[in-house]
Amino acid sequence: MERAVDIDTIRTMARHMRLDIVDMISKAGSGHPGGSLSSADIVAALYFGVMNHDPQRPQWPERDRFVLSKGHAAPLLYSALANAGYFDRDHLNTLRQLGSILQGHPDSKKVPGVEVSTGSLGQGLSIANGIALGLRAAGSASTVYCLMGDGELQEGQVWEAAMSAAHYKIDNLVAIVDHNGLQIDGACADVMDVGDIEAKFEAFGWVVTGVDGHDIPALVDALARAKSVRSAPAIVVCRTVKGKGVSFMENDADWHGKAPDEEQTACAVTELSCEL
């Protein structure tokens, strides 16, 4: 069953999620704002439009699956899950604290809605392949979505998985790359050039779509087209801005993994709120 996708809802949720990300990381005193903010529109599109899921039934067999391969964007996933209703929003105030269900990187043993624990980069696509093969064998109509970083593509395992997905013609899988051009040590192109991501996946036998990862209608459209691809794996390469929405974090590798102080948090909240 295809549901109508409401672009305004996705846009509004993405803004709320950006506010949550800044607030959570600020309270925690550590975390990864840059890559959480760059993926916010993508994850909002998935959880509040594209994906078929039921927060009241996290284990519903017919749900679509999401694998956050870039596990350091945990605050984004937690905000999406809390806003969707998987758990109480109060948990968001406990990010990274001793005893919290919201670990620095997603722990599937602790958080309803997290399919599998991640945090060690480069492993998500293999896991998504496995889930998709399992679902296909069971005759399921569900789709598996897997979100990776562009720096993450430097892990060899990603390309082992890319080869497998084409070999097994895994078409109930949609891979997504957050192509923000930055990793920890700087620009991906300077640290270890990943080259032409779209051409590489094409060469591996994938159906590739490039899209502006902050243009929500285009994003929704690209994800829908990727889902409808048959007999080959599909990937959506999203051009994004790391730190998107907070001017002083945008396009700055230094905001990959540090928390804003009080003053910076206030600035960020003001910027993000005026968009609401």
Added chain:
Amino acid sequence: MPKRATREAFGATLIELADEGLDVVAVEADLSKSTTTATFAARYPDHFFNVGIAEQNMVGTAAGLAVAGKVAFTGSFAVFATGRAYDQVRNTVCYSELNVKLAPTHSGITVGPDGGSHQMIEDLALMRVLPGMRVLVPADYRAAQAALRIAATTPGPFYVRLGRAALQDVYDGSASFELGRAYTVREGSDVTLFACGVMVGEALLAADLLAEEGVSAEVVDIMTLKPLDVATVVSSACKTGAVVACEEHSIIGGLGSAIAEVLGEQHPTPFARVGVRDVFGTSGDPAALMEYFGLTARHVAAAARGVIARA
């Protein structure tokens, strides 16, 4: 003296070694700021290679650089440098006995809020079991400088365990260190606290607590976990007759296991382990986690009382 993390010694010592003319190179995997190899990269850009987020490639490249005659250090975090690249470490570095020095940072639970996925508490077990691998666990900044120097100037594979947490100095400027030697940092007669890494400081604090109760604790820093200083371990155990092994690592496979293996064969002694009790780490403030996992001085002191009661 301000507290310093052992990781801070990494980049700084590489620069010193290169300044002294040693043909040292570093291979990093997108964590040069965290590991401090960035400082070495800035000073010796031609001796530094960043392979991106690719730890297997990092270790393999270091292996090749060693084959080409370099003293090759690797960076990254302990969890990825040992876990992700284990087969490269085993089948290439150790099996060929190459001049590769793994010196990853962010070992143990004192990584803190990143959580269990990033808190490596199995690395000593993984590295210790490899034939030919020497394993060093420095207790403070000076010991870390020395450990890196020993690794650089002794041929063959090394593992130097570095950490993120800022630590009080254990040693003053007069200390000197040798491969394969344990250091008695406090003499005592009732119980021996064998410790490595961040636990040396905790063991010293525990010895203070025990002294208040009239218990005389000896504290021995096992800076070289492998090859273990068997003579010092056995003689201290003979002297005190009660032993506690303290490590910021799983109680399985690390320092506790190494001590138990030696004493079990040579001088069975009442023995207790302080370490992470076969569970993964979790998010939290490093100090709170030390308490949560039972690694602080008061837990060491309690373990000491327990073994003394059995002695």
